[in-house]
Amino acid sequence: MENYVLLAVVGKTDPIRGMHDGPILHIIRNYHPEKVYLILTDEIKTKEMEYHYNQQAINMLEPECQVEVIETDIKDAHSYDAFATIFLQICAAIKGRHPERRIILNITSGTPQMETALCMIGISDPHTYLPVQVAAPENSSTRSLMFDPQKDLVEEWFETNLDNEPGSKCRCMIPQLLNFKRPIIQFQIRSLIENYDYAGAYQLLMENQEMFSARACKLLLHAKKRINLEREDAKKLAAELNLDKELNPVRREDIGRLIDFYNSMKIKQFRGELNDFAMRLEVMTEYLGIYILENCMHISLSDICNEQNRKNSRIYFLTQSKAETKIPGIGKYLDQQFADTKAGAFIWGSPLNAKSIIYIVAFLSNKDKFQKYESAAKEMLRWSELSTQIRNPAAHTIITITEELIKDSYGKDSSALCKMMKTVLRQAFGTEANEAAFAIYEKINERIIVALEE
Numbered sequence: 057m058e059n060y061v062l063l064a065v066v067g068k069t070d071p072i073r074g075m076h077d078g079p080i081l082h083i084i085r086n087y088h089p090e091k092v093y094l095i096l097t098d099e100i101k102t103k104e105m106e107y108h109y110n111q112q113a114i115n116m117l118e119p120e121c122q123v124e125v126i127e128t129d130i131k132d133a134h135s136y137d138a139f140a141t142i143f144l145q146i147c148a149a150i151k152g153r154h155p156e157r158r159i160i161l162n163i164t165s166g167t168p169q170m171e172t173a174l175c176m177i178g179i180s181d182p183h184t185y186l187p188v189q190v191a192a193p194e195n196s197s198t199r200s201l202m203f204d205p206q207k208d209l210v211e212e213w214f215e216t217n218l219d220n221e222p223g224s225k226c227r228c229m230i231p232q233l234l235n236f237k238r239p240i241i242q243f244q245i246r247s248l249i250e251n252y253d254y255a256g257a258y259q260l261l262m263e264n265q266e267m268f269s270a271r272a273c274k275l276l277l278h279a280k281k282r283i284n285l286e287r288e289d290a291k292k293l294a295a296e297l298n299l300d301k302e303l304n305p306v307r308r309e310d311i312g313r314l315i316d317f318y319n320s321m322k323i324k325q326f327r328g329e330l331n332d333f334a335m336r337l338e339v340m341t342e343y344l345g346i347y348i349l350e351n352c353m354h355i356s357l358s359d360i361c362n363e364q365n366r367k368n369s370r371i372y373f374l375t376q377s378k379a380e381t382k383i384p385g386i387g388k389y390l391d392q393q394f395a396d397t398k399a400g401a402f403i404w405g406s407p408l409n410a411k412s413i414i415y416i417v418a419f420l421s422n423k424d425k426f427q428k429y430e431s432a433a434k435e436m437l438r439w440s441e442l443s444t445q446i447r448n449p450a451a452h453t454i455i456t457i458t459e460e461l462i463k464d465s466y467g468k469d470s471s472a473l474c475k476m477m478k479t480v481l482r483q484a485f486g487t488e489a490n491e492a493a494f495a496i497y498e499k500i501n502e503r504i505i506v507a508l509e510e
Contacts (some may be wrong), residue, residue, distance in 0.1 A: 140173055
């Protein structure tokens, strides 16, 4: 059996009204809390502190129950501003005293504004708080005869209390509070997606999925998978939502993948996750370099490399004979670029990497027909250098990549780097790189917000 404590604002229907329990007494009768905290407003505390009539009634029903009175100076019980902070402080203090107890919140006594405030606190931490509502007795009115401690004796009223009869009906209810809870969850999800935390937003939605449409669930799952670069699963979900064209505005798969990869890097940069951002920089440099080489300069990797299949992936090795046949002069150029390395020259037969592919692109961009890619090649060489200076040390030591480290190597911050990456991507992809593709997460967020209201 779960152990409870009860927090209740003392209202005018407590402890007994007519011939039935008031809300506080009825919750105690059915939940048997080990301790009760009574919040007294300025209006109630004078009578309660003089006559102790609620404490007396509680102990008549549950002699072992501890009762603690919390006096307040709340004068306007209809103003949220008068008690919102006080309620939060009281709840936090009780939670700290009883870390292993469920705290029942009486949401029937007190003014409607007080009941609402306690509902909101209950929703904020459902594992700790249990809001309980007490229905009025059948054939009874809230205007029933009220107990007056100045005239009445608790003992006499308690003896005539019909709720003492065997088999009396429990009037306690645990409301779902969807009218309160749904807007709060919506706000929390919106806050998470504005920070592109789709995993957190999806988990929160799934914990409350009965409140939201299946469409909202699928949109968040699409965003979660997309930002994790699970592109095929994300595309299937977009198709199920009949949003394939809208959420995949780039029809070429290779370009779509690279733009999605860039968008994931931009979000890493936005969230300040610079270690992850830097780890992806070398990958972007390599694959964009390969795209430019094959699609803009019309030289395939098979023209300059030997290839092997390893663990379901294809590895390319730069081959001197192939490369020099296809690109005359490339051997001498690469030797010059790697002259200051330990080997003193370029090492042929090594796996293709970002630096070597960008040097090949840079060499070709000196030719007239490819000269328009010269600025892109120079920029990408800066990325490769930045990756070498900050990415490799971060992968092998315990360091945090900061904006200062990026500025020291690149000369600009990560935001400026992202802008330059977008410029190079648009130059390489031409009209295929439409603005909708770069703003795809803003479009996804718009769709999610609409779906949350459905």
